Amino acid sequence: xxxxxxxxxxxxxxxxxxxxxxxxxxxxxxxxxxxxxxxxxxxxxxxxxxxxxxxxxxxxxxxxxxxxxxxxxxxxxxxxxxxxxxxxxxxxxxxxxxxxxxxxxxxxxxxxxxxxxxxxxxxxxxxxxxxxxxxxxxxxxxxxxxxxxxxxxxxxxxxxxxxxxxxxxxxxxxxxxxxxxxxxxxxxxxxxxxxxxxxxxxxxxxxxxxxxxxxxxxxxxxxxxxxxxxxxxxxxxxxxxxxxxxxxxxxxxxxxxxxxxxxxxxxxxxxxxxxxxxxxxxxxxxxxxxxxxxxxxxxxxxxxxxxxxxxxxxxxxxxxxxxxxxxxxxxxxxxxxxxxxxxxxxxxxxxxxxxxxxxxxxxxxxxxxxxxxxxxxxxxxxxxxxxxxxxxxxxxxxxxxxxxxxxxxxxxxxxxxxxxxxxxxxxxxxxxxxxxxxxxxxxxxxxxxxxxxxxxxxxxxxxxxxxxxxxxxxxxxxxxxxxxxxxxxxxxxxxxxxxxxxxxxxxxxxxxxxxxxxxxxxxxxxxxxxxxxxxxxxxxxxxxxxxxxxxxxxxxxxxxxxxxxxxxxxxxxxxxxxxxxxxxxxxxxxxxxxxxxxxxxxxxxxxxxxxxxxxxxxxxxxxxxxxxxxxxxxxxxxxxxxxxxxxxxxxxxxxxxxxxxxxxxxxxxxxxxxxxxxxxxxxxxxxxxxxxxxxxxxxxxxxxxxxxxxxxxxxxxxxxxxxxxxxxxxxxxxxxxxxxxxxxxxxxxxxxxxxxxxxxxxxxxxxxxxxxxxxxxxxxxxxxxxxxxxxxxxxxxxxxxxxxxxxxxxxxxxxxxxxxxxxxxxxxxxxxxxxxxxxxxxxxxxxxxxxxxxxxxxxxxxxxxxx
Ligand SMILES: *[C@@H]1O[C@H](CO)[C@@H](O)[C@H](O)[C@H]1NC(C)=O
Ligand SMILES: *[C@@H]1O[C@H](CO)[C@@H](O)[C@H](O)[C@H]1NC(C)=O
Ligand SMILES: *[C@@H]1O[C@H](CO)[C@@H](O)[C@H](O)[C@H]1NC(C)=O
Ligand SMILES: *[C@@H]1O[C@H](CO)[C@@H](O)[C@H](O)[C@H]1NC(C)=O
Ligand SMILES: *[C@@H]1O[C@H](CO)[C@@H](O)[C@H](O)[C@H]1NC(C)=O
Ligand SMILES: *[C@@H]1O[C@H](CO)[C@@H](O)[C@H](O)[C@H]1NC(C)=O
Numbered sequence: 044x045x046x047x048x049x050x051x052x053x054x055x056x057x058x059x060x061x062x063x064x065x066x067x068x069x070x071x072x073x074x075x076x077x078x079x080x081x082x083x084x085x086x087x088x089x090x091x092x093x094x095x096x097x098x099x100x101x102x103x104x105x106x107x108x109x110x111x112x113x114x115x116x117x118x119x120x121x122x123x124x125x126x127x128x129x130x131x132x133x134x135x136x137x138x139x140x141x142x143x144x145x146x147x148x149x150x151x152x153x154x155x156x157x158x159x160x161x162x163x164x165x166x167x168x169x170x171x172x173x174x175x176x177x178x179x180x181x182x183x184x185x186x187x188x189x190x191x192x193x194x195x196x197x198x199x200x201x202x203x204x205x206x207x208x209x210x211x212x213x214x215x216x217x218x219x220x221x222x223x224x225x226x227x228x229x230x231x232x233x234x235x236x237x238x239x240x241x242x243x244x245x246x247x248x249x250x251x252x253x254x255x256x257x258x259x260x261x262x263x264x265x266x267x268x269x270x271x272x273x274x275x276x277x278x279x280x281x282x283x284x285x286x287x288x289x290x291x292x293x294x295x296x297x298x299x300x301x302x303x304x305x306x307x308x309x310x311x312x313x314x315x316x317x318x319x320x321x322x323x324x325x326x327x328x329x330x331x332x333x334x335x336x337x338x339x340x341x342x343x344x345x346x347x348x349x350x351x352x353x354x355x356x357x358x359x360x361x362x363x364x365x366x367x368x369x370x371x372x373x374x375x376x377x378x379x380x381x382x383x384x385x386x387x388x389x390x391x392x393x394x395x396x397x398x399x400x401x402x403x404x405x406x407x408x409x410x411x412x413x414x415x416x417x418x419x420x421x422x423x424x425x426x427x428x429x430x431x432x433x434x435x436x437x438x439x440x441x442x443x444x445x446x447x448x449x450x451x452x453x454x455x456x457x458x459x460x461x462x463x464x465x466x467x468x469x470x471x472x473x474x475x476x477x478x479x480x481x482x483x484x485x486x487x488x489x490x491x492x493x494x495x496x497x498x499x500x501x502x503x504x505x506x507x508x509x510x511x512x513x514x515x516x517x518x519x520x521x522x523x524x525x526x527x528x529x530x531x532x533x534x535x536x537x538x539x540x541x542x543x544x545x546x547x548x549x550x551x552x553x554x555x556x557x558x559x560x561x562x563x564x565x566x567x568x569x570x571x572x573x574x575x576x577x578x579x580x581x582x583x584x585x586x587x588x589x590x591x592x593x594x595x596x597x598x599x600x601x602x603x604x605x606x607x608x609x610x611x612x613x614x615x616x617x618x619x620x621x622x623x624x625x626x627x628x629x630x631x632x633x634x635x636x637x638x639x640x641x642x643x644x645x646x647x648x649x650x651x652x653x654x655x656x657x658x659x660x661x662x663x664x665x666x667x668x669x670x671x672x673x674x675x676x677x678x679x680x681x682x683x684x685x686x687x688x689x690x691x692x693x694x695x696x697x698x699x700x701x702x703x704x705x706x707x708x709x710x711x712x713x714x715x716x717x718x719x720x721x722x723x724x725x726x727x728x729x730x731x732x733x734x735x736x737x738x739x740x741x742x743x744x745x746x747x748x749x750x751x752x753x754x755x756x757x758x759x760x761x762x763x764x765x766x767x768x769x770x771x772x773x774x775x776x777x778x779x780x781x782x783x784x785x786x787x788x789x790x791x792x793x794x795x796x797x798x799x800x801x802x803x804x805x806x807x808x809x810x811x812x813x814x815x816x817x818x819x820x821x822x823x824x825x826x827x828x829x830x831x832x833x834x835x836x837x838x839x840x841x842x843x844x845x846x847x848x849x850x851x852x853x854x855x856x857x858x859x860x861x862x863x864x865x866x867x868x869x870x871x872x873x874x875x876x877x878x879x880x881x882x883x884x885x886x887x888x889x890x891x892x893x894x895x896x897x898x899x900x901x902x903x904x905x906x907x908x909x910x
Contacts, residue, residue, distance in 0.1 A: 245259050263412060289382070306365035331470075336398075348380055394416055399468045450780065453786065461488075482522050484525075484532075487534075492800075505551045516559065521543070545815050573602070623635045652682070671716075696750070740771075764868050772820065819870050821870055828842045845886065854888060854889045868893030
């Protein structure tokens with residue numbers, strides 16, 4: 044789940060989603076006015092029924108190949124019971140995010156319809172239905188969904204980006220630009236039901252103002268195609284007839300109305316609009332500047348000018364210090380406009396180049412990336428790029444229904460949407476290293492997303508690691524959360540350490556300075572920053588002195604929220620373990636010993652006497668027989684009490700955030716008691732042995748205490764492996780897919796954060812990584828066969844023998860790796876690096892496979908089976 048604050052700090056909005064099913068109806072447009080771009084058609088069903096990503100181009104307008112199974116609308120509805128924070132809703136802002144992304148990792152530009160319920164912003168006006176206020180270009184990859192509802196919990200703060208929205212009127216009353224609506228609240232327009240089309244690289248919607256909006260994007264440039272009725276006079280839905288003379292306006296704002304200053308200039312000849320604004324990031328500190336350069340094609344320029352609130356003015360061609368007039372920038376709703384002649388045909392286009400460096404660079408970006416305004420070929424290029432990215436995985440789809448195929452491919456698609464490649468657009472420092480932004484946040488992404496990228500796109504993951512290390516070099520610490528060139532707030536530990544260790548163990552190297560990378564993780568472990576609100580670790584002195592973070596520690600030297608002492612203790616312990624693995628790989632024996640020792644610190648917050656019992660409003664004492672949980676502890680060694688279930692779905696789910704007083708973050712002591720990935724063998728002994736452990740983990744899954752909508756629940760779904768019951772991991776996976784992860788519009792249990800998609804991808808493929816270790820836990824793929832491209836060129840193939848598409852036979856009976864019997868219930872990265880064939884024979888009952896001690900995944904206390 045995204046980081047979340049309840050008070051005192053700017054809030055990061057809960058991101059939930061809503062949408063209606065999209066059908067292709069341009070309700071108010073003559074159908075011939077809309078030319079769907081040529082689409083890709085799947086060509087091939089290779090021998091053996093493997094669905095492969097190769098494509099051929101056809102003109103028949105059907106989306107084929109694997110893109111057919113990518114539905115960006117999944118997860119885009121407020122899921123009723125699955126709406127985790129719904130009860131606190133006060134108002135909503137709906138942001139429709141087009142997935143106009145050319146490269147797999149989103150380019151900077153994302154064309155988007157911004158839909159606002161202005162209930163909160165425009166006092167006095169409350170609307171039940173969200174209206175579209177404009178289409179903007181930059182969006183934070185936190186908000187991955189195509190349609191995203193940002194639930195605003197009441198005060199302050201802001202949603203991210205959404206800068207420089209465009210809007211088009213088909214015409215103005217009396218043909219006069221003065222008569223059109225300019226500010227957001229006034230221009231907000233209902234959408235026509237069922238007109239939304241969302242595909243990778245393409246988004247369209249019709250609004251109830253006789254305009255159909257289509258959009259796509261290249262890396263730093265958005266391209267819009269506006270569809271206007273092909274008539275001299277247009278009867279608007281309001282009943283007013285207007286001359287066909289569209290007005291396009293561009294407002295200098297963002298979704299959170301955080302603009303300060305800025306400027307705008309409109310060229311009276313060409314209509315080119317250029318300008319900038321200073322804005323605030325959503326979950327971090329500071330400010331960033333963004334620049335745009337908008338050009339138009341397809342209709343003659345009739346009038347140009349600027350507007351301030353409701354007043355447009357054609358004599359004022361610029362505002363703000365950067366403009367030719369050099370005036371001060373008014374507050375409120377300001378921007379520029381162009382009124383066009385009736386478009387040739389029934390369409391005209393707007394291209395918006397973007398930059399974080401300068402207007403000149405924004406214009407260059409636009410001109411270079413989309414020189415000829417060729418909408419269809421931009422869409423096509425985007426589809427091709429997506430096909431290429433996705434087709435590193437091949438699956439045998441025989442027997443697998445379309446819902447599951449859609450769940451799988453859409454999950455992989457979402458896992459590739461972030462972080463954002465801003466290389467060449469970083470105003471903060473000059474560097475030859477790549478620059479990525481929107482690590483949003485690594486707490487969310489280190490478990491499943493970055494580990495997935497290491498497999499499906501090692502080249503980009505390598506560049507991201509280089510970017511992280513370069514951020515360390517220039518900012519002094521690795522980021523935990525980072526957006527819009529600002530440091531974001533830290534949710535747990537210093538999870539960048541795990542990302543680096545994982546990449547190191549999996550031998551990513553091209554251009555990575557591992558000495559500097561190692562220096563960065565040691566800095567996290569040893570050097571407390573002055574303010575650890577948004578980087579590094581806190582309470583380090585106490586951590587080193589006591590071996591845990593006391594909940595009454597008073598860290599006078601530095602500042603940061605001195606909460607989350609239990610979750611930070613178990614996280615710091617695991618991060619130190621991953622540092623020990625790096626130290627081992629680099630031959631630094633002393634460091635290895637030191638950090639292995641610290642990795643045992645979880646033991647210090649384990650209270651053997653803590654009971655899972657509580658008094659629940661009149662129902663008396665309830666709970667379970669389980670005893671022994673991670674608990675807060677004070678400096679004098681005494682355990683303090685935090686309810687075992689606090690901050691789980693069954694009890695006060697919403698109490699454990701960044702700035703609240705509790706000792707666990709976004710989860711309960713129940714949950715954090717399982718967070719010992721470095722030494723599950725010891726944890727199992729601590730919890731009373733294998734049987735007791737399996738009972739406890741099963742109870743965790745069956746009692747409703749687990750919340751699959753948050754990333755911390757991924758690993759516990761697979762931890763049955765450590766108790767010698769790999770079959771139970773498979774059992775629970777099949778409960779969650781499709782029970783919680785599916786292809787319906789509410790088919791994601793929580794914020795996607797790219798992570799939910801990554802989790803699904805792994806689950807379908809039949810393995811899950813223990814991030815920060817060279818370990819993948821094995822379960823049967825949900826396909827008869829899965830093939831993954833490897834750096835060696837030879838695929839890594841996992842084949843089910845006795846595959847049962849009704850999923851009765853979900854238990855591995857025996858396994859063969861490259862023809863030889865394989866009994867371990869886990870595998871190393873070697874398989875995915877060099878390729879090979881893993882054959883799994885399935886049956887309807889659990890078997891002896893993978894259950895013996897020597898078959899279990901490694902634990903730091905039992906060296907025997909270490910990789
Ligand atoms: C939109 O689609 C939904 C779902 O198919 C359908 O129930 C509804 O009638 C449609 N609305 C319109 C205006 O066509
Ligand atoms: C469009 O707007 C008109 C006028 O406000 C209204 O009567 C009509 O119901 C709207 N149609 C849709 C589909 O929202
Ligand atoms: C437009 O701005 C000019 C210069 O500030 C001003 O003289 C003129 O009255 C304005 N026109 C309208 C219609 O507001
Ligand atoms: C980067 O280098 C350019 C060209 O030398 C210089 O103009 C600019 O100020 C530098 N930027 C930073 C942030 O150092
Ligand atoms: C913290 O401050 C105290 C008192 O000023 C000083 O003695 C101590 O060395 C400081 N510790 C660190 C880690 O800076
Ligand atoms: C799909 O997932 C959602 C959200 O997790 C869940 O509420 C819904 O019941 C699931 N649908 C099916 C058919 O399992």
